[in-house]
Amino acid sequence: xxxxxxxxxxxxxxxxxxxxxxxxxxxxxxxxxxxxxxxxxxxxxxxxxxxxxxxxxxxxxxxxxxxxxxxxxxxxxxxxxxxxxxxxxxxxxxxxxxxxxxxxxxxxxxxxxxxxxxxxxxxxxxxxxxxxxxxxxxxxxxxxxxxxxxxxxxxxxxxxxxxxxxxxxxxxxxxxxxxxxxxxxxxxxxxxxxxxxxxxxxxxxxxxxxxxxxxxxxxxxxxxxxxxxxxxxxxxxxxxxxxxxxxxxxxxxxxxxxxxxxxxxxxxxxxxxxxxxxxxxxxxxx
Ligand SMILES: [Fe+2]
Numbered sequence: 001x002x003x004x005x006x007x008x009x010x011x012x013x014x015x016x017x018x019x020x021x022x023x024x025x026x027x028x029x030x031x032x033x034x035x036x037x038x039x040x041x042x043x044x045x046x047x048x049x050x051x052x053x054x055x056x057x058x059x060x061x062x063x064x065x066x067x068x069x070x071x072x073x074x075x076x077x078x079x080x081x082x083x084x085x086x087x088x089x090x091x092x093x094x095x096x097x098x099x100x101x102x103x104x105x106x107x108x109x110x111x112x113x114x115x116x117x118x119x120x121x122x123x124x125x126x127x128x129x130x131x132x133x134x135x136x137x138x139x140x141x142x143x144x145x146x147x148x149x150x151x152x153x154x155x156x157x158x159x160x161x162x163x164x165x166x167x168x169x170x171x172x173x174x175x176x177x178x179x180x181x182x183x184x185x186x187x188x189x190x191x192x193x194x195x196x197x198x199x200x201x202x203x204x205x206x207x208x209x210x211x212x213x214x215x216x217x218x219x220x221x222x223x224x225x226x227x228x229x230x231x232x233x234x235x236x237x238x239x240x241x242x243x244x245x246x247x248x249x250x251x252x253x254x255x256x257x258x259x260x261x262x263x264x265x266x267x268x269x270x271x272x273x274x275x276x277x278x279x280x281x282x283x284x285x286x
Contacts, residue, residue, distance in 0.1 A: 019264060024061050026257070026270045028068055031243055033250050034280035035208050037188045039148030042277055048074040048105070049273035051194075051213025052112065052256030054085040055093040056270075065257075065272070066100045072274045074105040076143070079133075080213040081112025081157055081194035084124060085260055091124050098131050107133045108141070110154035112194040112214060113231075114260070117159055136192060138174040140182065153178050153207075154192040172201060179205050196239035196253045197232045203249040209277075210251040215240040217255030217268040227268070241271075250282060 001009075038045075048069055058065055069077070083094035098107065109128060115121050125135050134141060136154025143150050158171040171193075182189070189207050196212035203210075218227010218240040227240035244251045255271040 022265050022267070022269060023259065023263075024058060024270070026058070026061065026065050026068065026272060028072070029242070029271055029273050031252055031273055031275045032278060033209055033243070033252070033275060034278050034282045035188060035250075036279065036281055037186065037208055038277055038279050039145075039150065039188060040279070041146035041148035042150055042188070043279045045075050045145070045277040046073065047211075047275045047277070048072055048077045049080065049211050049252060049254050049275060050077065050257065051080040051211075051254035052082040052216055052258055052260075053094050053097065054082055054114070054256075054258030054260050055088065055090045056258030057093050057096075062097070062100075065097070068272055069101050070104050072272075074274070075145075076152075077101060077105050077107045078152075078190075078192055078211050079107065079109040080192055080211050080254065081110055082114045082213065082256070082258075082260070083109075083112075083128075084114055084118060085258070086114040086118040087260070089118050089120055091120070091127055095127055095131060098128065098133060102132045106143075108152055108154065108192060109133050109135050110192040110194060111137065111157050113157045113159040116157050138178070140178050150188040150190065151182050152190045152192070153182075157194040158198075168198065168201070171198065175201070175205050195232060196244075196251060197230075197237075199239060199244060199246055199249075199251050202251065203246040207249050210249060211254070212239070212251055213254045213256050215253060215255075216259065217241045217265070217271070219259075219262055219264075219268065220266040221268040223267075245282065 137156050140153035155171050158167045191207040191210045194214050215230035220228040230237035241255045257270040
């Protein structure tokens with residue numbers, strides 16, 4: 001073997017290791033959100049946010065993922081859709097992860113576009129419910145803690161069918177209904193919604209905190225620029241990762257755990273978000 005061949009083989013191996021690392025080495029992102037509306041009992045409340053698994057199995061790294069989740073000692077875990085991938089439906093990959101974490105904290109879930117178009121939505125949702133997951137399909141729950149409470153609401157992804165792709169009107173109607181039903185006082189409200197590009201709509205209804213996914217961090221993250229491409233946002237998308245503020249709402253977007261059509265992440269490792277709520281005024285610059 002000559003030197004040129006050795007260099008080429010070494011370069012191929014190094015590239016392979018790097019690409020594997022980018023898709024499989026999970027990072028934990030810590031986010032703090034302050035709100036003057038937060039009830040006292042929820043000061044320090046910890047929420048783990050997972051999104052967009054897309055059937056991903058982490059193999060030996062799965063143990064590390066479960067440990068990271070448990071070590072964070074969450075009060076609740078929220079999942080913002082696309083647990084499965086509709087192109088090659090496999091419910092067991094996500095159910096396996098759910099079974100490993102469901103006893104760590106109450107798990108709340110909303111659908112993504114992949115569940116909605118899978119043709120197996122009902123079966124999958126029933127399987128999630130059997131594991132103990134709270135499925136919020138245009139529904140809400142009241143979380144109580146030491147005499148205080150907050151609302152958590154969830155909307156189905158507005159994907160309805162191939163012919164009627166975006167039914168934003170349905171999402172708007174359901175949000176409006178839930179907000180009207182819970183407006184007896186001005187309590188702290190969390191919304192789980194798969195699509196971050198609808199942030200202005202969520203903000204219009206006064207949600208204090210929104211969790212979202214779908215963008216996969218823009219798939220490839222460029223230095224100083226951010227994500228390259230995201231569905232429904234196109235190139236150089238606005239909402240791909242971290243915390244955004246609009247009016248009185250804060251939205252947190254997870255970069256997600258898996259991949260869909262494009263199978264590779266670059267400078268955008270799979271992510272779990274650990275969010276801590278605290279009392280105080282949220283600064284627009286945070
Ligand atoms: Fe999605």
